[in-house]
Every structure is written in C-alpha cells, then in structure tokens.
Amino acid sequence: MPSVADLPAELLSYIFEAYVAPPSANLPTTLRVVCKRWREISESTPGIWNDLLLGSGTQWTQRALEWSGSCPLTVDAVKVQVQERPDWHDSMLLILPNIHRIKGLYVGFPPHHFPGKIRQIMRMLDDCAAPLLEAFRMTGPTNPLAILKLGLNFLSAPLPRLREVRISNCIIVPQCPILGAPQLSSLTIRQCTIWSTMDEVVETLRLLPLLETFRWEDQPPDGATFEGSTLLPPNTLETGPTKLSNLRSLDIRHTIEAIVNLMDRIEMPSSCTIALDASLVNNPATAMVVDAVDRVLSPYLSARFPIGSGKGYGGFVVSDFWHHMARGLTVQWTMDSEAAVDDYSGQKGDLSLALHEGHFDDDEMLSMIWRMVDRWPATRVAVRHIVARHPHVFGNRPSDLSRFIPSWVAILGKFEAVEKLSISSRAIAYLPALLSSSHTRIFPRLELIIVRFAKMTSTDVGLLSTALLQRRDGVHSSSSSKVILENCEVDNVDRPKREMVVALGEMPRPKDKTSIAYLIF
Template identity: 20%
Template sequence: MTLPSTKDKGALMKLMDNDSVFKDKMDFATALAGKIGPEAVMEIYAAQLSLQQLSDGGYPSEMESVIRDKAKATFRRYAKFLGAVSSLGEPRLSRSYGPGESPAHTLPSESLSLIFNWAAETQSSIGPKGWTPRLLRLICRHWKKVAEETPSLWRNIDFSGSMEWTHRSIQWSKSVPLDVSLVGYGLPTATFVERAQVALVELSRIRTLSVANPKEENIALLVNLFASRPAPWLIELGFTAGNMYTAGTGGMDVFHSGTFAGEVPTRLRKLVMSYAKINPSFPAFSAPLVTLDLQFCNVWQTVDQLLHSLNSLPNLEHLILRTNSEVPRMHASKVHDFKPKGVKLRNLKTLCLRNELAVILAIFPHLDIPNASTVSIAIDCEGATSIMHPNALSEMSTVFGSYLNNVFGDNTVLPGGFTTLAITPLLGWDGGYDAVFTEPAECRDGLTEFSLGFTHAEFVEISHEALFMRTLAWAPLNNRITRLVATEDVYFLNNDAIWAQIIGCLPSLAEVHVRESAPELIRSLSTCDPEEARSLRKLVFETTAFADPLIDALGAFILCRREKGHPSMNLSFITCKISDAALDKLKETMGVGEVYVFTGDMSALVDDSDNSDDE
C-alpha cells in the first residue's frame, strides 16, 4: 500500500472518473474547480481517498498520523475552495426582503431571547468572537431592546471594550451569576486596578472567576478584594500569578482564612492555581471540590498539613499537585496523624504529583484511591538529597511496586499489568524523562495509566538508567508489555547497554517504535540472545539513516531468529534514509515478513503556509 500520489496523474484521474460521488461534486462546481486547476483537484481527491483507505484499514497503524497530517495540510491549502463548494449546496431563502421586512424583526421577545442565548454560546463563522451580545443588539430597535432585557446574555463580563460598556453589561445582567476573566499582562496598573474593582465588587454573584498575570504591586489589592465579601455562587476559581515570587517566602498569602469574608464557597467545584502563596486555612479547602489543581504553589509546610486538607475533600475526582525547587519544600518528616490509606479519596480518577522523592514517598502511601484511572508521578531531583539516599530505590519499590501489585493482583501464573510503554521527555524539563504505561492487558475498571518520571539534575549519583530499570522491575510494568514506543529524544536511550537491559526485562515485547535510538536498538538486538527477543514481531523506525553496517546487523539478527524457529519480523521505515539496494537486501533475508516504506519528506506533509488557493 502506498500513499495516493498526484504525480501518477493517469491512475489518479482514472480513480476520480470512477468515483461518482466525487465527480458529481466537481461537476457541480465546474467554475470553481477550473479556478484552482486539475492538479489541485487531484490533490484534494488523493487526500480524501487516503483518509478513506486509512478508515478501511489500508495502512499500518504507525502511518495514521502521517496520513492525517498530509490530508489536513491539503484541506487547509484549499480551504476557501472547499468552503465555496460546500456553500453551493446550501439552501437559500426563497425571497429577499427590504429594510425592516424580514420576519426576524418581529419574532416574539421570548423566542428571540432564547435565540440570542444560543447564538452567543455557539461557535460562528462570522468571526472569532461569534455573535457577541453587542453585535446582536445592533440589528434593529426590537433586537436591541430584547438583548438589553435578557440578563443571561450579559453574564460574561467583557473587558474588550470601554469601561462604559463593562458597566452597561453589569447593569443589564441584573442578578444573574457572572463569568469574569481578569488578565493583567500588558495592562497599565491603573487599568487593571479599575477592572478588578469593578468586577470583584460583584464577587457575591460571580459564577466563574479567572485572574491571570497580575503585577506584584496589584497583589495586595486583590487580596483585599477577595476578602471583601462571600462568594456563594462561585463554581470555578482560577488564579495564575505573574512569577515565582508570589509563591515564595517573600510574598503574602493571596488566599487565607479571611478570603471570601471567611465563608466557605459551598458551590465551588474547581480550584486551579499557579504560583500563589496560600494559607491552609483558605475556605476553599473546605468546599466540595471535585478538581484541585495547584501548580508551583506554596501552601503546606508539612505532609501532615497536606493530608489534613485532602482528608476534608472526599469528593475530589482530580488532584494535581506540582512543585519545584523554587517553591519552599514541605517537610517530609514522619506522618503522625494518619495511618496508611487513611485519607479516603474513593472518587478520585486522576492523581498527578510532582515533588522531591521523600515528600512523595511520605504522601502516596496514605492515600486510599481505589478507583483512580490515571496516576502520574514526577520526581524532582533538582536540589533534593532524598534521591541520593542509599535506600531510595528500595523505598520506591516498597511504595509504588506494592501499590501496582495490589491494583493488578498477585497472580504469579499470569500477572496482570500494562501492555504499552512510552518513554518520553518529562514535560517542561530538558534532560528529564517519563515512563508512561497504558492499556492494561485485561479490560477492567480502575487504573488504566501509570507514569513515573524524573527531572534532570547534576550531581545525582543514581542515574536515570538505574531509576528506569528499577521501574521495569515491578511485575505489572514488565510481564505484559507488548508495545514499546521511544520516538522522542531521551538521552539515556542512546546507549546499546540500556537497550539490552530493556529487551531482557520485557518477555512479551512484540513491537518497538524508535527514532533517534534506532542504531543502539539494532546493535543490542544483534548481540543479544535471540531467545530474549523471541516475542518480537515488528520493528518501526522513524527518521533514521540506515548505513550498510546497520542493515547488515538488522538482517543478521532477523536471520538468526528465523534459524531458531521464531516467527517472521515485519519492518516499517517511516521517513527514513534507506537505499533501494538496502531494502532489497532486507526483503531477501530469510525471516523478514512485510516491509512497509514511506520515504517522503515529513515537512512537506504539513507545510501549508504559502500554498493557499487564490483569493
């Protein structure tokens, strides 16, 4: 199977002529098709055909992103043409109306109000902001009157215009709960202060509130405004400070016991904050939260304090707590107030923790999370000494290994576990890595994704290789793994020895996807005991240059497997640099099964910046 190509014009034209549906569309839009030219039409057809073949299973799974990216780029290039073709089939009004004659001007107020609310909340092709309330009221006097008398239409406090408009919006919204967004970035201090004062005086009826990037000199004002009155209607609260200073020891508590006039916001379900200093007495920690997402916030001094806060949030479904060395560390001293699994979070679906090892090892065993579907752990090595403790690896096994064994059971004959492993860079960290395990072998409720990653730090004696191999030592993370994806740059994979260890640790491994570390993988396979790789059935290489020694090593490995009686090996080469002679040599090697090759330039598939159709 090959990608549809516009270069083979004869074959493509024949397919188009036999495709009655596509041909009818083009006949319907002959003038438009003539404008962009036959080659463009063939390119559009090739894109549509490739997506159809992909849907019908005509391409291997590793080609899905390539096919979709190429088709998407084609549709973007000719978006105006495709939009025009689509519009030709749209029904038109049976007659035109003079000024003020359209029935739209006489719709009942109740119906028009419902239409306004729907239009304001629906994406529109008229522009990025769609049918804004201000635009709707400009149509006619009747629409203006109805718009201004529909309070729910003005619940979103809009600061894009003048403050006069903001005051009008608040006035027309009457008593409906409000949605407010305050962004300080790029604003003069006086402007931000005015907006904050106008908006937060309505705190008692705000439904969703988002405050982002206030300047340091505005923090004190916000603290006072947040404390000025209760927030009984608040459902979502988001706060992102402009820099790390706000979360450090030098900043003030942005949220404290007096916030919201000291009253618990009883409707609050979602709390998302970054770079904030928060006192554990913050009333929101007593609300019926469903989502608690705190990124790089300075909140608790000890693990005991944190566990007390979590213990008062039994409704949590999503818990995200990430920090780094710039935020004051929690003391990871012995937990006194809770037994293992003493904090009951039975509704929790998502748990993401990032902190130094000692803190996470102190927190994790005390959480009872039987229904968690995603558990993501990131160990911050920077500035931490706990990762260098001689018992660090064994303590990790005690905490995480035991948790996974409890989740999947202790069936020694056929242990449960995950089937897919992806090794990726740790998000937001140069030099860090993440091991992401997904797709449990049996369909089950509960844990479907587990990841354990480490940031990079100098002077850490325990290497990433040792940390990763300790992770693979836990039965649920090795016995059932059939698919390994390592298509992103992770530095420690550029080593023959680590690949030999990985292969020896994954007895069920059937499929490997690699990019930068392909040479190391092939060399390790060529020197390992074929019995260790007996389960392998497929190798997928991306953007790799295959010189003769690499081809010879790959061929020798596959031939040796075949001589041992192991099944054939399928090969895929995606945007690799490989000669026809090398491909022929591989195809002639005994033990090589199907060989799939796509040698196109990846950049050409997605570069649509200067190829749009004419105006």
C-alpha cells in the same frame, strides 16, 4: 416562508446564543446595530453578554453586567488580551461587587501591576459571599513585593458549590476557607508557600472527602527537604494511612523524599492515575530510591493488577524530561497501548514517573527504572507497545554482546508481549544489533517497528529490517511484519508527507537461502 425579521423573539435568542458561542465566538455588540428589535432582544438575552466582561473596556463591562441580568457569570481575568488593556483594573472593580453572581472566577494580574492596586482587589475578596462559585483560579504576580496571601478571611463566607481550586505563586494559610469547601473535588497548588509539615498536607486532604484530583507542584531550593522527609519507612502511624476513597488523579512534583513521605501516609483507589515528578536534588542513594518507590507503589500495583494474573499496562513510554534547567527522563505506562504515542499530547499516562536533577546521569536513572520494572510484573507482562524517545533506551555505546550483556537487557527480555516498537531517531542507533544478537532474545512477538523523524541511509533501513526478519521464529510472528518509516529522510531524500514501509516476507525455509524484503513508497 417567514423572513428573519418575523422570527419569534425566543427563537432569535437561541440564534444569538449560538452566534456568540464557540467556535464562532462573535461579539454580541454587533447584534444591537442591526435594528431596534434585535437590540431589544439581545439586551434581554442574558447568556450572550458573559464574554464581554473585561475585554471591551469599562463601559461595555458595565453594560454586560446590566444586560446579563441574574445570569451566572464566568470572569476570566487571566487572558493576555484582557490583561493588556489599560482599564483592566477599573473593570475588575466593577465586576467584583457582583461576586454573588460569579460561578467561575479566574484571577491573574498584569505584569508590573502596582502592589497597592493588587491589595485593593484582594481586600474585595475578603469576607464576601460567593454562593454560586464553582471554580476559582488565582495566579499571583511575579513581583515579590506584591506576593498574595490568602488568609483566614479570604472568601470566608460559605462556598456551597465550589468544586475546583487552582492556586499558583501565592502564600496560603492551610486553614484558608477555600481549602475546606465541602464539595471540593479538584485541588491544584503550584509553587505556593502553604504547608510546612507533611501532617498539614495530609490533614488538608483528610478534610476533603469528595476530592477526585490533587495536583501539587513545588520546587524547593537545592539541598532543601520538606519537614526533614527521608526515604526510610515511616514510624508506625497511629491511625493508619488516610484513605482518599474518591481520588482519581494524583500528580505530585517535589523532591523524591517528600513524594515518598506523602505516599506513605495516604491510601488511594487502585483505579487512580498517578504522576510522580521526582527531583533527586538531594542525591539520595540509588538503592534507597528504588526501595522507597517500590514500597509506596507496590501495594497500589498489586491491588490494580493481582500478581500472577498476567494483567498489566499495555503501553510503555521512555522519553527525555526537560523543565526549566532540570533534565532527566520520564517513563509512562498506559492501559491503552496507543494512548501515549503522540509527543505533544501532554498526557501523562495511567502511571508516570519522572526522575531528574542531582548528580545522576541518564544511564543511572535508567538503571533505577529497570530495577523497578523488574520488581513490578504489571509494568511489563502485558505491554504490547513500547515507545522509545530517549537515546539510551537500547544502549548508548557499542558493546560486544558476545562478551558482555548489560543487566538491563535481561529486564527487556521480560517484556514478552511486545508486538510494536515506536522509535525516535535518537533511540535507534544500537537497536539492530540488540535485536539480531544470538546471545540474547528480546520481544519474541515483535512484528512492527515504526521509526519517526529520523535521517537514515538505505543500509540503516536494511540492518533494521534484517534484524527483525532474522529473529522471527514462525510461532509468535505472522507474515505481516513491517518496518514503517514516518516523516523520515532516507539517503538524503526527505518524504515528510509520505510513509515508507519495509514489508518482510516469510521466514526462509531451511534449504532456502533467500529472504523476501521490499521497500514500498
């Protein structure tokens, strides 16, 4: 059997590439010190030197540029460990003259980087050719004296391969060449000064026929509107809405007025996922919000799920919204009923709507959501799984259901396909009373309740189990109904790694006064 020293050079190159690739991600410099042959082979294996750029000083950056030959480069100048190096700027000055070799350029600046040095780097990106560039990301400095401006000369040479652009905290001229790359399929704009009118936004999108992902995040000052946007229907558009035929994902964070204004002006495929993060900072009238959102989303929902087809989303999630100082709530719908269960997945579902800020409390924002749901059959008729993380989903105060049934309970009654509830500890308080009420019946097919991360007593568990047991009619329900407690504390006993299940037996016969319920640990 041949020794390692006798392996062909080509095979060693493949081994070296695997050695530096994730998840191992070892430094290629260690290969050079083994022997003269390994040093020569490693230095003639271009693909292993890419990750050495910036992270090991100017000397190794220069060597990596030389030994990587003509291999396309990915330059990540955003990594914290890279930006902490004192020679970061000098390394960037070595790399950028090779921009004709760069396929991925991710630029961010160290905190407190001198404005003069930032301008030096930006000048190097003017009027330069980057024929291989496929992905460009830039995060501007937080220093207001060093704000970046991407103008008409920024990367002005043709960009035939550019597919992804992400820009944060910059000033951008709408005619900037990177916004008009012919192959651009993904555009993300965060906290930038760029468009002053909605016409400019739509014009940018119109010139990107291959666009698949558009994300726009902006947080205007209190009381500000975008181009005087309102929730009223637009005047008749001369050319009709702009069709974004290839759009697969739309994610907008702005005022509710700006979001509605944009949605009124574009048309997207019914398969597109939508995430709308709407600030109510201008305190619009509740009825106007509901009518406006209904106006822009109803055509989309009707195209995706024809009315009367019985089709719709399989999962529905209600949770808190927190972002900096803003608070509110978020609702998500997913095609897969299990897709949005994880609190930390970061996924926004197939349709997501967040409402926050303004003088509205949680109950008022929930009321808006319930009124929208009532208008959109697709958001309820096929939902099999509801995930309740917000404390007010099932009420926020005790009420006598025999005298007063809140209007939103009638909306919950239209979720007729629900088989499973996943509930956080904050949303469980009034659920037993709601489920066991003789005055209203919700979720006729409900068979499984999962409670996560709650502190409960045996009495609480019993009430929830009894409520589920009492409401079964033997038609829609099977004999396998359960209440599952995951990572819960019961009677001050913490079982973070165990699952507690309350298995419910058959519904009692008319003459049988007993029911079966057992707790399994």
